[in-house]
Amino acid sequence: MVTVTKQSDPVLDPRRWWALGALVASMLVLGFDMTILNVALPTMAGQLGASTGEQQWMADSYAVVFAALMLPAGLLGDRFGRRRMLMVGLGVFLAGSLLGSLVGDVAWVIVARAVMGVGAALVMPLALSVLPSLFPPTERTKAVGIISAASALGMPLGPIIGGWLLDHFWWGSVFLINIPMAAIGLVACLFLLPETRDPASPKVDAVSTALTATGLGALIYAIIEAPTRGWGDPLVLALFVGAVALLAALVLRERRSVRPMLDMSLLSHRGFLLNTVAATLVMFVLSGLMFVLPPYLQAILGNDAFGTGVRMLPMMGGLMVAAKTAQPAVARFGSRGVVSAALVVLAFAAFLGSRTTVDSGYGFTALWLSIAGVGFGFAVVPAMDGALGTLPADRAGSGSGLLMTLRQVGGAIGIALLGSLLAGAYRDRLDVAGLPEGAADTARESVVAAHLVAERADATDVVTSANTAYVHGMGLVLLLCGIASLVAALLAGAFLPNSDATDSDTTDQRTSAPDPEMAPAPADGRQ
Template sequence: MQLHENTGHPRRWAILGVLVISLLVVVLDNTILNVALRTLADPVHGLGASQGELEWSINSYTLVFAGLLFTFGVLGDRAGRKRFLVAGLVFFGLASLLSAYAQNPAQLIAARALMGLGGAAIMPATLSIISNVFDPRERGRAIGIWAGAVGLAVAIGPILGGALLEHFWWGSVFLINVPVVVLGVVLVALLVPESRDPDPGRVDVPGVLLSVVGLVALTYGIIDGGEHGFDRPLVWVSIVGGLAVLAWFVVLELRSDHPSLDVRLFRVPRFAAPVALVGLIFFAAMGVMFFSSFYLQLVRGYSPLETGLLFLPFAAAQLIFAPRSAAMVRRYGGRAVAIVGLALTVVSLGAFAFIDASTPLWVVLVCFFLQGTGMANVMPPATESIMSALPREKAGVGSAVSNTVRQVAGALGVAVLGSVLSALYRQDVAPALRGLPAAAHEAAGESISGAYAAAGQLGPAGPALVTAADHAFVSAMHWAAALSAAVAALGIVVALRWMPGRDHRQSPVATPAAGAPELAGTA
């Protein structure tokens, strides 16, 4: 009978509900910003942000978040996960207030970076606590619900953001975080038990600093090159320098006896393959989410609220399929489920390469539904494989790696695909800008948002500029979508070659690492 005893916490399902609320505020904030981008670019109703500043308003949050996840995962394991979760929620709420009342793009970018600090304390704690309070036999289902909540928040964000922008000023998309944070703090304090690693390691300060510097330099070079061209030395110094610092980080982690990221874990297919899948699919998906918002609002003319509602099929697919993915994995194996999910994602992302200004709306909705279905069947088995490769007391490590890769890949997806989009847009729209006044020429040449703003000041010449900008944007979107589909397709190759199948899931193990000798020296 002892073999069948459930070792989970008696209140584990209520605790999962509290953790989902805490998680919602972090994920919601990233996607709620997507529908506000056009408003933030408006010099009258927003902050007059440029394309690069809009990308940095997303990536300043993401880079701080990703750079500190390793450290906060370790610190949470050491000092107490509940303590870090509450502290992260409070800090996130205060930084949201600063974002809501930013007076210019620079202040918003700085406030968003502070929000990333709070998010870095929240995200790893939620997944670590799930691993701690659930029996390994139930953990797959719990992580499926957790991943479904991530997908739901991704889709709810644009709807909520659109509704707020219909009735309030742009700062309301950040102010909405405050009541959710208050509710989360109260429920965490009442329901979530404290847990920690009985044998914590030291904090790897040099590793943390190198990872942050490397990621910021690399992403800055990509964004700046996309906005102003890749023919300047500063861009390549930033990109090459960032890659060199990240290489230094890897060497340092290999030599350290207390690394923030133990890179030796990536020698283990059971751990490395799902991490790669998470990175590839979020690189592809977040870049498409970034430009699809502009496509729907500008090229198709939908309001922020209507744009948000058009993401509902994505949310529905996440709600339907993510909680069921654990059962699918038990029946068919993680590799098969992930490959089917990746194939659906490739099809949905690649379809944007054929969508234009006159494509029937139902086609776009089907694409969003397929993307949601695909991602709902990739994330849960990948996350469960990552978390099951480590024992419960090291849950912070697995959580930090999974979430950091997801956030870094998402940031680079926005940066790279956004840069491709910007560069191709500028190239295609250039012939239509000849003869325009200098201010209109500069604004329209920078982005489609700038072209729409300039067209409003040109009188009879305005409609022709709008048509040219739409055509240039759609053409650039096709190339960016094709690139995102190719990146997601790479995930199929990874899953076929290295993703674990059904064998190791046949009999759940309470401490998975004990059965994996290759992890003994790295966990």
């Protein structure tokens, strides 16, 4: 087994590249799971009778727990051993996947997804935090690139493999596939990874963790329930007020803490703040889009689950191409120009997609999906690099944790808010005249449910109405995504620091770093 005595003095054992394989397996599991559920939701909605709100919770229970626990999970690894807690995270993720594959009720699927979120919160930050102990600065950029590629590779594989499983097995197979992958990661971590820790890191603050989880949970619940209950419903209003109070208490507590778990003062760095906002808005749009697209491809266009997964590849292809070429573009044009232009491209793709009709066909969808993928990739990679590149070396860890947490929050809110907009627009446009009251209520839950009701009642007019209503709702979602992207592009163009390799502010910060060897990577990716 590889042994490490000092984190700042890595042992250059030839097996370190095999150890990287353990981290790749861990990240592949997470990347895979980020998208596999999206293509499964229409099938699960039909077989489990899940409403749109329940589908949102199946996606959001994972994202909310992931976001709430990522920072404390990273601190647990610092204090008790990163390899140990990474293995615990993979074990928890495996257990959640096993639970999800065995249950037959929507509520238990939501619980299983939340358990998987706990495991993912441990895996994500710890898989990245062990890299400095394995690789010297000259090799670290290559290692980070391999890790990032593994996570990105899992995203397009998720819909394809998930679709194939759904066409041949029951819906629980999309959870079962995680088990061998997580097990491989566990064994690889046990035999290949060194154990590292940092006992001087801040302690896990249970109160702050509880405030984060309950505040985000109340906010997401209010957004999901509002279209059904009404935005003026007393429960919805109480949840919004409670969420604001809890999150405000979190901010106040962290600002007063000597060693905060969530270092809010990092947001005073203009470059960090604006790049983080850009990255979070991109995740908001991406998560919402990934939620609304599969039902359109499956229910409206009539593809099976595997066909749905394959037809989502144009966006993933655009993402991967942009992720590979974003850094050279930043080196030539600067991050401000690249991020601003990418957000404009993303806005154009969303506006183009909002023109989708029931009769548009897949060719039009593939066109705007490809453009959207390019916009996503060119926006998020420089934004994340720019955010971390503005931080002093001694705050790189807390800064990366805050960035990843806010990205997950953006994704969770994107699913909740855009999913709620879709659900409300769908219900308002759906014509269920002539259906019994019970059947009409079922049809209002989702477009998949409407198709099942129409098939039983032999009501083709309900199918036509449901398709039209869903496409109308999807168009509104894409319109909002386009507006959000355009506003973000204007803000980035006006205020975002041009944090490329020649940026003086960044250079000054790195010059003052107490340990140059541990300074974060520059925005152009060089170490």
